Amino acid sequence: MDNVMRSADESSERLIAWGEARNIETCFERGQKLKPCPIGAGGACCRICHVGPCRLIGQNAEEEAMGVCGASLPTVAARNFLRMAAAGTAAHSDHARDMAFTLLAVANGEVRDFRITDVKKLNRVAGILEVEFEGRPVNDVARDVATKLIEDFGRQRGALYFTRRAPAKTRERWERWGIMPRGIDREIAESLHRTNMGVDQDPDSLLMSALKVSLADGWGGSMISTDVTDILFGTPQPKKAEASFGIFKEDEVNLVVHGHEPSLAEML
Ligand code: SF4
Incomplete structure (x- = not known):
C-alpha cells in the first residue's frame, strides 16, 4: 500500500502499519482497493420497490433518466x-x-x-x-x-x-x-x-x-x-489520564471494549 497518511493520530498510523506488515487487512486497505460502483459514480440505483432495481445512468441521466415509476x-x-x-x-x-x-x-x-x-x-x-x-x-x-x-x-x-x-x-x-x-x-x-x-x-x-x-x-x-x-x-470534565495504545501492558491480559454504549462501559 502506498505510504499515504491514513490517520491524524500517530499511534494509529503505527498500528495500521503493524497490521499491514502482518497481512491484517484494514478498512483503509479495503477503501483503496474497492472501485466505486459505476452506477453510483455516474448516476443512481433505486431499490425502493420490488419493480426495481432501476438504474438511472447514461448521458444526460440527470435530465432524462427515469425509473419504471417515473x-x-x-x-x-x-x-x-x-x-x-x-x-x-x-x-x-x-x-x-x-x-x-x-x-x-x-x-x-x-x-x-x-x-x-x-x-x-x-x-x-x-x-x-x-x-x-x-x-x-x-x-x-x-x-x-x-x-x-x-x-x-x-x-x-x-x-x-x-x-x-x-x-x-x-x-x-x-x-x-x-x-x-x-x-x-x-x-x-x-x-x-x-x-x-x-x-x-x-x-x-x-x-x-x-x-x-x-x-x-x-x-x-x-x-x-x-x-x-x-x-x-x-x-x-477535563481530566489528565493515560490513553491510546501506550496503556497496553505486555505482561497483562488487555481487554478492549469497542463501541459507544456508555452504560456498558460504566458497568465495567
Ligand atoms: S420503480 Fe421507482 S421506486 Fe421502484 S425501484 Fe424503480 S425507481 Fe425505485
Missing part, C-alpha cells in the same frame, strides 16, 4: 439521501431511548449498577422540561424527566421539548420552512413513507424532510442521550 435521478438521489438520514436518526435515537429508559429504571430503583451522579444537570434538564425540582426527592424528579423525554419519541404533534433551547429566530425559521421536528419516531416513519414509490417525487421536498429528520436527531436523540449520560455518569 422517478428522476434527482428524485432517486434525494430519496436515497433521506433514507440515510432517517437511518442515522434511528440509530442515535434508539440509543437515546435506551438511555431514557435506563434513567427511568434508576429513578424507580430497578437497577443497582447505576445512580444519578449529576443532580445539578438533572435539575437543569428538569427546568427545560418544566418539571418541578425544588424540594423534591431526586428520584421523583428523574422519573418525571425520563417520562417526558420518552414522550418525545412517540409525539404526533407539536415540537420536541429540547427545540425550545434553540434561539427564537431559529425556531421561527424551522416553523416557517415546515421542518420543526414533532416526534422522533414520527419523523423517521414519515421519511420512510415519503421515500416510498409513488409518494414524494420532489427532490426539494425530500431534502427538506432530510433536514427535519436530522433535526429530530440533533435536538432529540443526540441531545437526550448526551443529557441523560451526563445525569447518570456525570458531566465530563
Whole structure:
C-alpha cells in the first residue's frame, strides 16, 4: 500500500502499519482497493420497490433518466439521501431511548449498577422540561424527566421539548420552512413513507424532510442521550489520564471494549 497518511493520530498510523506488515487487512486497505460502483459514480440505483432495481445512468441521466415509476435521478438521489438520514436518526435515537429508559429504571430503583451522579444537570434538564425540582426527592424528579423525554419519541404533534433551547429566530425559521421536528419516531416513519414509490417525487421536498429528520436527531436523540449520560455518569470534565495504545501492558491480559454504549462501559 502506498505510504499515504491514513490517520491524524500517530499511534494509529503505527498500528495500521503493524497490521499491514502482518497481512491484517484494514478498512483503509479495503477503501483503496474497492472501485466505486459505476452506477453510483455516474448516476443512481433505486431499490425502493420490488419493480426495481432501476438504474438511472447514461448521458444526460440527470435530465432524462427515469425509473419504471417515473422517478428522476434527482428524485432517486434525494430519496436515497433521506433514507440515510432517517437511518442515522434511528440509530442515535434508539440509543437515546435506551438511555431514557435506563434513567427511568434508576429513578424507580430497578437497577443497582447505576445512580444519578449529576443532580445539578438533572435539575437543569428538569427546568427545560418544566418539571418541578425544588424540594423534591431526586428520584421523583428523574422519573418525571425520563417520562417526558420518552414522550418525545412517540409525539404526533407539536415540537420536541429540547427545540425550545434553540434561539427564537431559529425556531421561527424551522416553523416557517415546515421542518420543526414533532416526534422522533414520527419523523423517521414519515421519511420512510415519503421515500416510498409513488409518494414524494420532489427532490426539494425530500431534502427538506432530510433536514427535519436530522433535526429530530440533533435536538432529540443526540441531545437526550448526551443529557441523560451526563445525569447518570456525570458531566465530563477535563481530566489528565493515560490513553491510546501506550496503556497496553505486555505482561497483562488487555481487554478492549469497542463501541459507544456508555452504560456498558460504566458497568465495567
Ligand atoms: S421506486 Fe421507482 S425507481 Fe425505485 S425501484 Fe421502484 S420503480 Fe424503480
